[in-house]
Amino acid sequence: MSHAASPVFTPLAIRTMTLPNRIVLPAMVTRLSGEDGVVNDDIRRRYVRFARGGAGMLVLEAMAVHQSKSGPLLRIGADEFKPGLTELARRCHDAGPGRVVPQIIHFLKISRAGWRQTVDMLSPDDLDGIVEAYGQAALRARECGFDGVELHMAHAYTLSSFLSRLNPRRDAYGGTLENRLRLPVRVLERVRQTVGWDFPVGVRFLGEECIRGGYTIVDSVPIAVRLARAGVDYVSLSAGGKFEDARPAPGEPLYPYTGYSGDRCMPGSNYPDGANLYMPEAVRAGLRAHGLSTPVIAAGKVGSLDLAERILERGLGDLIGMARALLADPDLPRKWQAGREDAVVRCVYGNVCKALDEAFRRVDCTLWPKKLGQAPESDDAVPPAWPAAGAGLTAEYREGRVLLRWTAATDNEAVYGYQIVRAEGDGILVHHSSARAGSARFEDPRVLGGQTYRYALRPYDLAGNRGPLSATVAVAVPDEHVSPDWDVRVARDPGALEACTAATS
Ligand SMILES: Cc1cc2nc3c(=O)[nH]c(=O)nc-3n(C[C@H](O)[C@H](O)[C@H](O)COP(=O)(O)O)c2cc1C
Ligand code: SF4
Incomplete structure (x- = not known):
């Protein structure tokens, strides 16, 4: 029996783009690019494979808006990256029905010796530079033919660290909630200036930081309201993934998913299904209470059609983010739609993919046949x-x-x-x-x-x-x-x- 009538397969319009269904691939670093950050064959193959599977929206893995050195990571911080990204957008559009949106990220410096730059070390010029880098990267996303852009304000990265309750700044960018929001809102306003109002702009941020003293839904609800009023077209909620509780490994840069907050970000097999759903539920209810209809993406160990439908029917979210479930089987959307849920290769949430990311190795699913480097077809x-x-x-x-x-x-x-x-x-x-x-x-x-x-x-x-x-x-x-x-x-x-x-x- 086909599930085409399921709420999961109801299209959703977000500003100028219409998603054919409610399944979203949230950003998931693949470590397939080199340190040069240029789109290569492996990246194209990976995302074309996801696109063919039929998800309503693909959020391409975090790509850097600036030139700071890092391990393997895609980049969108200069015009030289545009040809590769343009080709990637075109190939994904040709391969499947979903809309394609890159996630753009700014991160601070970190050394193998354990030192890391924190937000209180940034000068006014640095802040202006971050705002401008986001604005220009978003414009490039538009020029490359993507359907929208997602601003990364989650986990251990710059804008999330401003939103954090542990933001140590003592000036207009730290302390009160409005101050913590100041840089993220400036970024959003600059992005709107560069891309205009006819281009979808989403934001990913934390429903809860999941660290001691970190913020919870008590703050994420007003954060969402503030960002939505400033012109965000969707909010995508993640959880945890912070440096504060990360476990140091000698000679390795700190990886922000090694502590408890990392477990909460990518809940493993010891967590219940839909472990973080109370966050999007609260944020969505808060937005609606303020008269805002901004769609909310709910994620965190959602792997079954039954749970996805419950999320939509009970108003816990408007879109379903499924990262690891789609890595395990990119064809999940097509199979669900055809009434073939029993043919889905199910993620077992053992987090081998997470461990590969941590080791800067290519992120493959442990279930895939060895050496294929891709989900089988x-x-x-x-x-x-x-x-x-x-x-x-x-x-x-x-x-x-x-x-x-x-x-x-x-x-x-x-x-x-x-x-x-x-x-x-x-x-x-x-x-x-x-x-x-x-x-x-x-x-x-x-x-x-x-x-x-x-x-x-x-x-x-x-x-x-x-x-x-x-x-x-x-x-x-x-x-x-x-x-x-x-x-x-x-x-x-x-x-x-x-x-x-x-x-x-
Ligand atoms: C290997 C890996 C890489 C990830 N990279 C990103 C990323 O670049 N940006 C981001 O916002 N989230 C990232 N995430 C988090 C996922 O988007 C998602 O929120 C998380 O895995 C929980 O959803 P799931 O249970 O459906 O996998 C990553 C997750 C994994 C497993
Ligand atoms: S490696 Fe494990 S947790 Fe990751 S997608 Fe595959 S089955 Fe799921």
Whole structure:
């Protein structure tokens, strides 16, 4: 059944651009460019692949508005970068229906020895230079044929550090909320002067800084209101990603996603789905309460159609940001729209991509076939199959984990992975994790003593076609611990003593 009627596939107009659906690829650094910052073949291939998948808007990874040295990072800080960016915009437009918007960034200096420039070190001339660099970069984005531009005011970078509650400046650019907003608003006003009012300008900033003493939705709501009144066309909310709680690594520049705030920025498998949704919900409600209809992009571990629809139906956001889910399977939008959610290769949120970014290595998804450097593409319709004797799935409990083993499936092209489904007791089987094709074993460390679990597997191929569900195996996890409320239960009901002893022995 097609999901074309889903709210996810309702177009949305943002100033002069219309997004064909509500799925947004938020900016995601790929480390595919060289230190020269010029668009190369790898960058083109990566974004054309995303475009073909059908997302409503692609936000191209952060590109520098200034000339400051950095590791591999795209650049838009001089006219010499325009030919490559123009070609990239054209190729993405040719490849898919989505609108294409670059994220533009200014960052401060940082050294391997641990020194980092902070906003209180910037002179009035430096501030003027930042404003002008953003204005000129936004104009270049327009001249290159992009559909809009997104100003990066999130994470550990310059404009976010001005917005921060920990901004140490004691002049008109620090202290009160209006002062902290002064530079971001100046940037926005300058961008409007250069690109005009017929070009969409979005902003990405933090719903919460997620550091001690940092700002929360108490501040992000008025920040959004102020930016929307100053002419922003959409707000995209992120979380955390700060230097303040980053873990230093000897000889390496500080990476702002290594602390707790980094976990909150890219919530891993130990976080619930939609972990940060209360932020866009609050910001959107605040904007609407002020009569502002500015669309809000909600992101943070949103990977299923069901959750995406709930976000739109309950007003937690107007657009769905999906970074890692689209890295794992760029064809997710097309598959959802065709009613083929069961063919999506699901991100397992293990954050290998994040670790690659941290190491300045090319950001690939760990699920992709090795050496392909890209999500696989296939129109094949033949699903994988188990051997005649079946999957041979076994489950055993060992030292706090359930260990699954099975026999490899086969496919006319290639088996890509296995979807592992699990049920507690007699409950229904739901997706639990995925394993790469190369392995025929999986360890589940998230099990409780005294509980029975049932497991089954489905192989999937490069196109995401799912093979048949294997036979289900059950494993009873022994209750090795005395129940923490044992004493309480005994005290309340002395007659229960015998039963409790039997249950825990
Ligand atoms: C490898 C990687 C690079 C990222 N680079 C950027 C970036 O350049 N700009 C940005 O605003 N966010 C960046 N992010 C954050 C994502 O846009 C997104 O907010 C975050 O991953 C949470 O969304 P998700 O759960 O859908 O992945 C990056 C995330 C990852 C995993
Ligand atoms: S590397 Fe892991 S977290 Fe990143 S996109 Fe792939 S499956 Fe998701």
